[in-house]
Amino acid sequence: xxxxxxxxxxxxxARRVIDPLFLDTPLxxxxxxxxxxxxxxSIKLETANPVRSFKARGTEVVASRLAEKSSRAVVCxxxxxxxxxxxxxxxxxxxxxxxxxxxFATAAKLDRIRALGARLELVxxxxxxxxxxxxxxxxxxxxxxxxxxxxxxxxEGAATIGLELVDSLPSFDAVLIALGGGALATDVxxxxxxxxxxxxxxxxxxxxxxxxxxSWRQRRVVTTDSTDTIADGVAGRxxxxxxxxxxxxxxxxxxxxxxxxxxxxxRLLFDxxxxxxxxSAALGVAAILEDRDRFTGxxxxxxxxxxxxDVDTYRRWVGGTSVHRS
Amino acid sequence: xxxxxxxxxxxxxARRVIDPLFLDTPLxxxxxxxxxxxxxxSIKLETANPVRSFKARGTEVVASRLAEKSSRAVVCxxxxxxxxxxxxxxxxxxxxxxxxxxxFATAAKLDRIRALGARLELVxxxxxxxxxxxxxxxxxxxxxxxxxxxxxxxxEGAATIGLELVDSLPSFDAVLIALGGGALATDVxxxxxxxxxxxxxxxxxxxxxxxxxxSWRQRRVVTTDSTDTIADGVAGRxxxxxxxxxxxxxxxxxxxxxxxxxxxxxRLLFDxxxxxxxxSAALGVAAILEDRDRFTGxxxxxxxxxxxxDVDTYRRWVGGTSVHRS
Numbered sequence: 001x002x003x004x005x006x007x008x009x010x011x012x013x014a015r016r017v018i019d020p021l022f023l024d025t026p027l028x029x030x031x032x033x034x035x036x037x038x039x040x041x042s043i044k045l046e047t048a049n050p051v052r053s054f055k056a057r058g059t060e061v062v063a064s065r066l067a068e069k070s071s072r073a074v075v076c077x078x079x080x081x082x083x084x085x086x087x088x089x090x091x092x093x094x095x096x097x098x099x100x101x102x103x104f105a106t107a108a109k110l111d112r113i114r115a116l117g118a119r120l121e122l123v124x125x126x127x128x129x130x131x132x133x134x135x136x137x138x139x140x141x142x143x144x145x146x147x148x149x150x151x152x153x154x155x156e157g158a159a160t161i162g163l164e165l166v167d168s169l170p171s172f173d174a175v176l177i178a179l180g181g182g183a184l185a186t187d188v189x190x191x192x193x194x195x196x197x198x199x200x201x202x203x204x205x206x207x208x209x210x211x212x213x214x215s216w217r218q219r220r221v222v223t224t225d226s227t228d229t230i231a232d233g234v235a236g237r238x239x240x241x242x243x244x245x246x247x248x249x250x251x252x253x254x255x256x257x258x259x260x261x262x263x264x265x266x267r268l269l270f271d272x273x274x275x276x277x278x279x280s281a282a283l284g285v286a287a288i289l290e291d292r293d294r295f296t297g298x299x300x301x302x303x304x305x306x307x308x309x310d311v312d313t314y315r316r317w318v319g320g321t322s323v324h325r326s
Numbered sequence: 327x328x329x330x331x332x333x334x335x336x337x338x339x340a341r342r343v344i345d346p347l348f349l350d351t352p353l354x355x356x357x358x359x360x361x362x363x364x365x366x367x368s369i370k371l372e373t374a375n376p377v378r379s380f381k382a383r384g385t386e387v388v389a390s391r392l393a394e395k396s397s398r399a400v401v402c403x404x405x406x407x408x409x410x411x412x413x414x415x416x417x418x419x420x421x422x423x424x425x426x427x428x429x430f431a432t433a434a435k436l437d438r439i440r441a442l443g444a445r446l447e448l449v450x451x452x453x454x455x456x457x458x459x460x461x462x463x464x465x466x467x468x469x470x471x472x473x474x475x476x477x478x479x480x481x482e483g484a485a486t487i488g489l490e491l492v493d494s495l496p497s498f499d500a501v502l503i504a505l506g507g508g509a510l511a512t513d514v515x516x517x518x519x520x521x522x523x524x525x526x527x528x529x530x531x532x533x534x535x536x537x538x539x540x541s542w543r544q545r546r547v548v549t550t551d552s553t554d555t556i557a558d559g560v561a562g563r564x565x566x567x568x569x570x571x572x573x574x575x576x577x578x579x580x581x582x583x584x585x586x587x588x589x590x591x592x593r594l595l596f597d598x599x600x601x602x603x604x605x606s607a608a609l610g611v612a613a614i615l616e617d618r619d620r621f622t623g624x625x626x627x628x629x630x631x632x633x634x635x636d637v638d639t640y641r642r643w644v645g646g647t648s649v650h651r652s
Binding site: 021024025030049052115116274275276308315319 | 602
């Protein structure tokens with residue numbers, strides 16, 4: 001296997017500093033939606049924890065290492081889930097946490113960041129502007145900047161999902177992973193490539209935020225001027241070169257899906273699995289809906305990576321009468 | 327401690343025959359709804375598994391013991407969750423499973439029982455009629471009848487939740503448990519009484535299906551002529567004497583809640599916790615909403631015991647605009 005920045009021994013060590021609240025998350029076959037999808041579906045559920053996303057796996061590693069070094073403060077840019085997770089992990093370790101976010105971010109995520117005691121700074125622009133501002137805050141205050149997907153702790157934390165996939169399920173053929181910054185996809189794939197190389201890892205990104213997928217396909221960083229997607233958790237425009245390098249080493253495929261498929265995926269998971277998921281967490285199901293033939297008869301795992309939604313918006317997405325009954 | 331029919335060593339042994347899919351379920355603090363409830367809330371989530379309820383803990387014990395004895399067939403009456411769970415546990419062990427249910431049962435539950443390969447027989451009456459019919463089938467066919475809450479395997483399975491509560495959370499003051507047949511409440515309480523006697527266990531039942539609560543209060547079996555509640559999972563009319571005896575030994579309190587509070591509880595868990603729950607699983611939150619003073623400042627665990635709903639009905643319950651934002 002070619003080298004990414006990841007190392008299995010370090011990932012196993014990361015597991016030991018993560019609060020068990022975020023580990024060994026449910027992984028189960030979900031038969032009810034299968035007739036509509038044409039394949040066997042298992043769900044890895046990352047939402048049944050205090051921050052309702054997988055991001056605390058990474059922030060637990062970040063915060064525990066900072067606490068070891070007696071650091072007092074940390075800043076990150078976030079679309080909302082990383083910020084919540086860093087606030088949670090920092091709160092328990094006496095860290096001052098600053099989160100920079102777009103003022104257009106999901107309100108429920110911003111509310112939770114504040115409620116968890118973090119300082120929240122809003123920028124009048126998108127997530128890329130928040131990243132610039134967070135870097136400036138870090139320089140000005142002389143504090144640690146956490147860069148999701150770039151910082152190795154965030155990658156090692158996400159990679160622990162891969163360890164659990166390898167340990168828990170007897171056999172599966174493919175894993176569908178939301179592709180945003182790239183950490184989740186790269187890091188889970190890294191572990192699978194080492195421990196279960198036959199499993200196909202397919203990264204899924206919205207057509208409205210395709211920068212990393214275009215970069216992966218062209219094998220060079222491709223940026224976009226804007227994004228247009230409800231999947232706020234993966235709406236980046238400027239892939240990080242080091243993360244792209246890792247992704248190029250390990251990803252088997254990267255596909256783009258339509259907004260309508262993301263909504264259909266959210267609705268299917270609500271109707272047939274009883275799960276409230278945010279748009280990014282429905283990307284895997286969206287990919288199956290758009291290319292059923294590819295998955296026919298296969299056993300597919302989809303990582304349900306977050307459930308932080310504004311409830312009234314969510315009701316509009318999944319509301320009305322059921323259209324996906326099978 | 328006075329004696330119930332349960333035994334800690336047997337409960338620990340039961341844990342070893344239950345598929346790990348159903349064990350070590352998420353237990354986590356859920357802060358978002360706390361301002362609206364006035365207390366610290368933790369959730370024990372029993373829905374992230376293939377049957378979306380806690381019932382498989384019991385049916386795994388039943389089915390594994392039957393398989394040991396080379397039994398081939400089993401029948402139960404069910405409002406829907408026990409039947410699904412028994413179908414699931416039987417399917418993996420080559421058992422022929424018959425489920426008798428009311429034709430008024432939640433359609434999604436009946437669909438899943440059929441999909442899991444069980445024979446489903448519907449009766450033109452309520453759950454008590456289904457119980458009578460299941461007993462008749464067992465006698466006629468000479469096969470094992472599984473009686474929920476009465477059969478010790480179902481109790482031991484449910485009691486494993488108690489072991490996990492004791493092991494996982496550092497401290498809590500009260501546990502709120504849906505009261506139907508009585509197994510969940512009695513068995514979780516049994517373990518807590520042995521291992522964490524300071525924890526108050528409060529059973530919660532709908533005002534529209536109060537037979538067991540009235541029986542507990544009057545210390546004798548009290549039946550009702552009918553039930554009138556959306557909480558189908560706990561809508562019994564004829565408490566089983568042996569189960570009542572156990573409940574009298576261990577329950578600290580039993581309270582009744584209004585239908586409007588159950589709906590408010592479902593809505594609060596949807597809006598603030600991102601959880602789809604069936605009415606029985608919202609009884610605990612309903613109890614807090616009806617008596618905030620009782621819980622002020624305390625740390626309360628509520629067991630979210632099932633999420634099997636008919637989605638269109640569920641949408642009516644939780645739909646519209648959000649009223650519980652805090």
